[in-house]
Every structure is written in structure tokens, then in C-alpha cells.
Amino acid sequence: IPVCVFLRLLGGIEFSQILWMELLCLITVFATGSWAALVAFWREKTFQTLAISVLGMVVFLGVVEVIVNLLPAGSSLYPWIAGLNPFRSLYEILNPLSLNTGLNAITVSAWPSLISLFVLGVALKAFTVLRLRVWNPSRSVYKATPKAEKETVIVKEKSRVIWSNPVIWREIMTKAYGRKVFVIKLAYFLLAGFTLWAAVTSEAVAEGVLYLGVIPPQGLAFAGIAWLSLVLANTQAVTSITTEKDSKTLELLLVTDITAREFVLGKLGGIFFNSKELILIPVLILCYLVSQGAFSTEGFMCALIGFLSLMIFAIVLGLHMGLTYDNSRSAIGASLGTMFFLFVGIGIFMILLVQARSSFALQLQSFLVFIVVGSAALHSALTHRNPSRALAISAWMLPFLTFYAITSFLLGGTLGVLVTILFAYGLPVLSMYIPAVSEFDVALGKTTYDKG
Numbered sequence: 001i002p003v004c005v006f007l008r009l010l011g012g013i014e015f016s017q018i019l020w021m022e023l024l025c026l027i028t029v030f031a032t033g034s035w036a037a038l039v040a041f042w043r044e045k046t047f048q049t050l051a052i053s054v055l056g057m058v059v060f061l062g063v064v065e066v067i068v069n070l071l072p073a074g075s076s077l078y079p080w081i082a083g084l085n086p087f088r089s090l091y092e093i094l095n096p097l098s099l100n101t102g103l104n105a106i107t108v109s110a111w112p113s114l115i116s117l118f119v120l121g122v123a124l125k126a127f128t129v130l131r132l133r134v135w136n137p138s139r140s141v142y143k144a145t146p147k148a149e150k151e152t153v154i155v156k157e158k159s160r161v162i163w164s165n166p167v168i169w170r171e172i173m174t175k176a177y178g179r180k181v182f183v184i185k186l187a188y189f190l191l192a193g194f195t196l197w198a199a200v201t202s203e204a205v206a207e208g209v210l211y212l213g214v215i216p217p218q219g220l221a222f223a224g225i226a227w228l229s230l231v232l233a234n235t236q237a238v239t240s241i242t243t244e245k246d247s248k249t250l251e252l253l254l255v256t257d258i259t260a261r262e263f264v265l266g267k268l269g270g271i272f273f274n275s276k277e278l279i280l281i282p283v284l285i286l287c288y289l290v291s292q293g294a295f296s297t298e299g300f301m302c303a304l305i306g307f308l309s310l311m312i313f314a315i316v317l318g319l320h321m322g323l324t325y326d327n328s329r330s331a332i333g334a335s336l337g338t339m340f341f342l343f344v345g346i347g348i349f350m351i352l353l354v355q356a357r358s359s360f361a362l363q364l365q366s367f368l369v370f371i372v373v374g375s376a377a378l379h380s381a382l383t384h385r386n387p388s389r390a391l392a393i394s395a396w397m398l399p400f401l402t403f404y405a406i407t408s409f410l411l412g413g414t415l416g417v418l419v420t421i422l423f424a425y426g427l428p429v430l431s432m433y434i435p436a437v438s439e440f441d442v443a444l445g446k447t448t449y450d451k452g
Contacts, residue, residue: 020093020110028086031117034124047239051184083113165262171270192281195221218294229278230314237271237318238335242328271315302418313425320432324385334381346402375399390431
């Protein structure tokens with residue numbers, strides 16, 4: 001609020017816009033918090049909770065936009081249904097001239113959105129309360145099992161053969177991430193298919209629209225799906241470690257002869273296997289777009305290699321954060337925060353610089369503040385437990401090179417962008433592998449190299 005009030009002093013902003021924006025943010029937090037609480041009480045596994053929360057919000061916004069486009073012109077339901085999308089309402093608040101084209105006095109209001117989101121949040125809260133004891137029954141529900149009068153015959157089931165590396169066997173052959181993971185994958189498939197269909201059949205394709213001057217609608221759809229895949233893979237990687245710590249199963253490794261290398265590679269192999277759909281779908285979409293002529297062969301190869309390198313970075317980053325932080329909330333927050341800063345924050349900041357349409361020298365101060373502060377936060381997150389010169393160099397270098405890669409892409413670069421991405425994200429991957437091995441020893445209180 002103080003920042004918005006300060007902007008009011010610069011002119012061009014009314015107090016009513018600030019008030020409605022803050023109220024909209026508050027009600028949106030209430031609605032999203034209600035949805036997150038519902039999912040948290042419903043699902044037990046951390047990965048399922050995070051994945052369903054993210055996918056649910058994305059699918060909800062997509063459904064709202066579809067309904068809005070299907071409504072007839074002048075429908076009385078339009079403001080209430082459109083108000084369920086807070087981004088649409090926020091745009092109307094920040095750009096009142098887009099809706100008020102006449103000579104009447106310009107007014108700003110977001111009552112339909114506030115009421116719709118508030119009702120949605122209350123409904124989610126009420127449903128959560130009604131289903132709470134069904135999803136999480138109290139201890140009194142469980143009754144003591146009556147003793148059988150006759151001796152029961154114990155039938156021994158055939159045990160399964162465990163591989164030489166039990167870690168990767170558990171990740172692949174058991175349901176380590178819960179029994180409802182297929183629901184998450186199904187929602188991801190539907191979302192990816194709908195996004196691609198909406199982009200390919202949009203009028204922007206026929207009109208030859210290029211976002212930011214270089215990105216076609218199909219490319220924007222691929223970027224969105226790829227970014228969602230990176231976030232979900234990163235979430236699965238970090239929760240694969242935090243779940244082990246929360247359930248105290250990581251301590252069982254103290255009595256085994258498993259080495260740090262076997263544990264880390266086993267976890268990485270299991271994560272890549274369970275994330276195969278998250279990797280395959282964007283690759284198939286990219287192949288389809290190339291067959292339709294949306295990308296050149298050079299652009300296809302650069303996009304493919306770049307996406308795979310970013311996927312490796314996202315998974316290794318999640319594993320590193322899971323081993324670095326003892327608290328699950330801190331590990332998940334640091335891992336997802338890093339992903340959003342690198343792939344969303346820097347991109348949005350760069351777009352703001354472009355839209356400002358002024359000399360870069362005049363914006364140099366804000367650029368340095370954003371990049372330097374972000375690099376410092378990234379350095380603190382990566383070297384939280386094990387200070388490392390390689391990680392420190394990676395943390396301070398990564399935001400600058402990411403900004404350079406995005407800028408070069410907007411200027412029409414391809415191979416140079418790929419080389420920058422491989423170097424910028426390859427060095428952190430190599431720098432995080434060895435700390436992951438050492439943190440494994442520290443977390444378990446054992447040493448795998450001092451064996452006499």
C-alpha cells in the first residue's frame with residue numbers, strides 16, 4: 001500500500017484504483033487459500049497437494065475464460081462469471097479507459113469480482129468443513145479389532161525382487177507419490193491439449209500476430225506448457241526428499257550400506273521416470289508445431305535442447321533444495337521461489353523494461369537493484385547449508401545470463417541463446433550434484449568415504 005500511495009504522488013493513478021486493487025488481492029488470496037486448504041485436507045502426499053493446487057487453479061481460469069467467450073453479448077451473467085478471473089478484473093482496474101470510451105465520467109469498480117470470488121471462497125470453505133471428517137476421521141472411529149475365536153491361517157504373499165539399487169526400485173516399482181498421481185497426469189494432458197488447441201485455432205494465428213514481435217501464438221502455448229512441466233517436475237523432485245524426511249524413512253538408510261552416489265542417482269532416476277509425461281508432452285507438441293511450419297529446423301533443435309537442459313536443472317534444483325533444508329516448507333518455498341524468479345520474474349521485468357520505451361540508461365538503476373537483489377537471494381538459497389564457490393558463482397551469474405538469453409531471443413537469436421542457456425544452467429547443475437552427495441552424508445550422520 002505505501003508503494004502504491006507513493007505512485008499516486010507521481011500522477012496518473014487514483015486512490016480508488018489502489019483501493020479496488022488491494023481489495024481484489026485480498027479476496028483473491030482468500031479464494032486461493034480456501035482452494036489450497038481443501039486440497040491439503042483432501043490429499044496426504046505433498047506432491048499431490050501442490051500439483052493439484054497449481055493445476056486446479058490453471059484449469060479453473062481456463063474454464064472461466066471458455067464460459068465467458070461462450071456467453072451471448074449483453075448477458076447478465078457476464079460480469080459475475082468474468083469476475084471469477086482476478087487477472088481480468090485487475091486489468092480493468094488498471095486500465096479504466098479500455099472500458100470507458102465515451103465522454104462520461106470514468107469510474108472504477110470491482111464489485112462483481114469481489115462478490116464472485118468471496119462466494120467461491122466461502123463455498124470451498126464450507127465443502128472442506130463438511131468433508132473434513134470423511135477425509136481425516138478422528139481416532140474414535142477406529143475400533144479395536146475383535147480377536148478371532150479361531151486361529152487365522154497366515155498366507156504368505158510372494159515377495160518382489162528388489163533391484164541392486166533399492167532407491168530407484170522404490171521410486172519406480174512402488175506408489176511412492178500416492179495412488180492418485182494418474183489424476184494429476186490426466187489433468188495435465190487435458191490442459192496441454194486444450195492450450196494447444198486454443199492456440200492453433202485462434203484468430204491470432206490467421207492474422208499472423210507475433211507477441212513481443214517474435215513469438216507466435218503456438219510458441220506462446222508451448223512456452224506455457226513447458227513452464228508448467230518445469231514447475232511440476234521441480235515440485236516432484238523437492239517433495240521426493242521432504243516426504244522421506246517428514247515420514248522419518250530417510251533415517252532407515254543409517255542401517256544400510258547404500259552409498260551417497262546410489263541414493264542421489266536413484267532419486268534422480270526415479271524422478272525422471274515419474275516425470276516422463278512432463279518431458280514427453282512438450283517434446284511432442286514441439287514436433288507437431290515443427291510439422292505445421294511454426295518453427296524452423298534450427299529453432300526446433302534449439303528449443304528441444306534448451307527445454308531438456310532446463311528440465312534437468314529444475315529436477316536437480318529440487319533435489320538440492322530438499323537436501324539443503326530440514327524444514328519441508330522452507331525447501332519447497334526456496335525451490336519454487338527460485339523457479340518463479342528465474343523463469344517468470346526476470347521475464348516480466350524484461351517486458352516492463354521494453355514497454356517503458358525509454359533509454360536503458362534511465363532504467364539502469366532499477367535493473368541493477370532487481371538483478372543484484374535477486375542474485376543475492378539466490379546465493380543465499382543455494383548455499384544455505386554448504387557454502388560453495390561454484391554455487392556462489394552460479395547464483396550471481398544465472399540472473400544476468402538469463403536476462404541476456406531472453407533479450408537475445410527477442411532480438412532474433414537462436415544458437416547464441418542456446419549456448420548461453422547451456423552454460424548458465426549447466427554450471428549450477430554440476431555445482432549442485434556434489435553438494436547433494438555431501439548433504440546426504442550430513443543428513444544421515446554417516447560417512448560413505450571413510451571406510452577402512
